[in-house]
Amino acid sequence: MTGSVAERLVELRRGFHRHPEPGWREFATTSRLVEEIERIGVDELAVGREAYDPDDRMAVLDDDAYEPWIERARERGVREDVLDATAGGVTGCIAVLDRGDGPAVGLRVDIDGLFIEESTDADHRPAREGFRSETDGTMHACGHDAHMTWGLATLEAVKASEFSGRLVVFFQPAEEISGGGHPMAESRFAEGLDYLFAAHVGLDHPTGAVVAGIERPLAMCHVDAEFRGVSAHAGKAPEQGENAMQALGTAISNAYGIPRHSGGMTRVNVGYAEAGSASNVIADHARVEAEARGETTELMEYAKSRLRRAFRGAADSHGCDLEFDVVSESPRADSDPDLVDHVATVARDVDGVTDVVPTADFGASEDATFLMERVQEDGGLATYLIVGTDHPTAHHTPTFDVDERSLEIGVDVLTESILRVDEVDREHTTDR
Numbered sequence: 001m002t003g004s005v006a007e008r009l010v011e012l013r014r015g016f017h018r019h020p021e022p023g024w025r026e027f028a029t030t031s032r033l034v035e036e037i038e039r040i041g042v043d044e045l046a047v048g049r050e051a052y053d054p055d056d057r058m059a060v061l062d063d064d065a066y067e068p069w070i071e072r073a074r075e076r077g078v079r080e081d082v083l084d085a086t087a088g089g090v091t092g093c094i095a096v097l098d099r100g101d102g103p104a105v106g107l108r109v110d111i112d113g114l115f116i117e118e119s120t121d122a123d124h125r126p127a128r129e130g131f132r133s134e135t136d137g138t139m140h141a142c143g144h145d146a147h148m149t150w151g152l153a154t155l156e157a158v159k160a161s162e163f164s165g166r167l168v169v170f171f172q173p174a175e176e177i178s179g180g181g182h183p184m185a186e187s188r189f190a191e192g193l194d195y196l197f198a199a200h201v202g203l204d205h206p207t208g209a210v211v212a213g214i215e216r217p218l219a220m221c222h223v224d225a226e227f228r229g230v231s232a233h234a235g236k237a238p239e240q241g242e243n244a245m246q247a248l249g250t251a252i253s254n255a256y257g258i259p260r261h262s263g264g265m266t267r268v269n270v271g272y273a274e275a276g277s278a279s280n281v282i283a284d285h286a287r288v289e290a291e292a293r294g295e296t297t298e299l300m301e302y303a304k305s306r307l308r309r310a311f312r313g314a315a316d317s318h319g320c321d322l323e324f325d326v327v328s329e330s331p332r333a334d335s336d337p338d339l340v341d342h343v344a345t346v347a348r349d350v351d352g353v354t355d356v357v358p359t360a361d362f363g364a365s366e367d368a369t370f371l372m373e374r375v376q377e378d379g380g381l382a383t384y385l386i387v388g389t390d391h392p393t394a395h396h397t398p399t400f401d402v403d404e405r406s407l408e409i410g411v412d413v414l415t416e417s418i419l420r421v422d423e424v425d426r427e428h429t430t431d432r
Contacts, residue, residue: 009149009407012036014131016145019076020113020138023174024061024089025069029111031082033148033171037095040156044096048085051094052183058328059179059222061089072135092173092180094189095155102165105418106196106375108184108368109144109151110175116141119398126401141400142176143201143389150199150387150410157415167418168193170371178222178328181367185374195339195421196375196382197414198368202395205388207403208354210413212343213335213383218267218293219300220365221329225311227251227275229320231284241282242319245275248286250317254310255290258303264295266303293365297331304329330365333372335383342424343385346416352409360386381424387413 021029030047037045066089073083086092092111118124118132118139126132133139148171155169168189174180184190205211227248232241252270260266268290275286292307294300308324315322340358347356362384372382389406393399 006408009153009411010404012152013145013149013402013404013407016148017126017140018131018134020133020135020140020145021069022115022138023059023112023177023179024057024091025066026091026111026173027070027073027083027086028076028078030086030091030093031073031078033093033111033152034079034082036152037093037155040152040159042095042155042159043098045093046189047082047093048090050085051092051189052187054088054090054183056183056186057174057179058182059174059177063088065089093171094184094187095169095171096189097155097159097163097167099164099166102163103194103421104166104168104192105421106168106170106190106193106371107151107154107414107418108170108172108196108198108371109147110172110180111144111148112174112176113138113144114141114176114396116396116398121399124399124401139398141397142395143402144175146201146402146407146410147199149407150414153411154414154418157411158418161419163419175367178220178330178365178367181330181370185370190371190374192378193375194380195424196371196380197417198372198382198384199410199414200384200386201402201406201410202389202391203386205357205386207388207390207406208352208409209357209388210343210347210353210355210409211357211360211386212347213340213359213385214362215334215359216295217332217334217362217369217384218295218365219297219330219332220291220293221300221304222327223290223292223304223307224325224327225251225288225290226323227286227315227320228323229282229284229318232282234280234282238282241284243282244286244318244320245283247314247318247320248273248275248288251288251311251314254314255307258306258310261299261302264299266295266299267293268303268307295332300329328367330367330369331373333369333376333382335359336376336381338424339381339383342421343383343413343417345423346420347413350409350412350416352405353413385413
């Protein structure tokens with residue numbers, strides 16, 4: 001890439017970094033993406049509810065959660081047509097290039113930020129160089145600013161090429177709350193894809209390294225549970241109460257006592273809990289946020305069902321009602337070996353790549369697996385690749401940052417993987 005192109009990538013990434021928005025509230029982010037996609041010029045651009053069915057979303061928020069973010073977007077001069085299309089938290093967009101006969105290729109990038117207060121320390125480059133988050137309590141601490149930059153730049157590069165076929169770029173909202181992958185996968189734009197590329201920056205791989213495809217992402221579910229009891233005076237008449245606090249404590253203990261499964265690894269965690277009002281009141285309400293994960297989708301379902309049973313038993317034993325709500329989930333989907341080999345071959349020819357790792361365990365969860373699973377079930381191939389980046393601290397921390405050399409590497413790997421996709425061994429797709 002020329003120096004001017006590299007500078008443009010940095011400019012784009014830093015612009016996104018300055019204005020992070022959390023899941024289902026990416027109003028200004030979507031508008032910025034729309035402006036860039038319109039500048040590039042595509043054959044179809046679907047925004048918000050034009051891109052997917054809002055009823056297919058997961059982890060949907062209460063209506064009053066959107067308004068502060070809409071107002072903030074308006075103050076920044078966000079286009080009203082985009083606000084209309086994304087009203088009610090129906091954010092994100094999908095861009096399509098239709099270049100005649102040829103393979104149908106999907107590229108998925110995520111767009112949301114996290115509720116983390118970004119560091120103001122002088123050693124933190126975004127703070128030192130003036131592109132720290134301008135939204136208090138929110139930052140791009142997982143590299144989605146780089147992912148959006150990849151998506152736009154790859155779209156532009158493919159358009160400028162002699163690519164023949166169809167390219168669909170999914171700018172997916174709400175990944176951090178596992179809410180946006182499902183509606184994107186259920187949309188008409190996911191139909192008939194021969195290949196799908198999803199990508200992430202970093203994940204403990206240094207600048208110059210490319211992992212051609214992840215293995216063993218964990219299937220997962222997020223759960224909200226509420227225990228409803230009866231309040232009473234803790235000193236005068238404790239026997240008249242039904243103690244939601246006790247139900248909560250028993251539920252947490254029961255959750256961590258769920259038996260392991262002989263079929264593979266499972267994980268359960270209670271990450272947030274609240275209950276009660278005062279020391280002299282029997283608590284009539286308690287709430288927890290928990291999760292279950294599994295090495296396979298079936299193992300996740302096992303852990304989820306046992307978690308539900310553990311919470312139900314705790315509620316019953318303390319005379320409480322239980323509301324158990326699975327707010328989001330995602331399946332396991334592995335990268336296809338043929339497409340992994342293709343990305344590895346491409347990456348070896350890309351400037352700046354010093355180490356090509358065919359596969360690596362992911363060890364976490366990602367709702368890109370909905371799109372991967374959709375493509376694979378339809379007979380196509382999918383891979384989730386990693387472009388390494390040096391960063392001073394781990395993902396999801398106040399001092400996370402991206403080595404901007406990885407921007408060029410990511411664009412080149414993705415672009416060349418798409419342009420050379422006819423080189424993929426089509427053994428697994430000949431029966432389509």
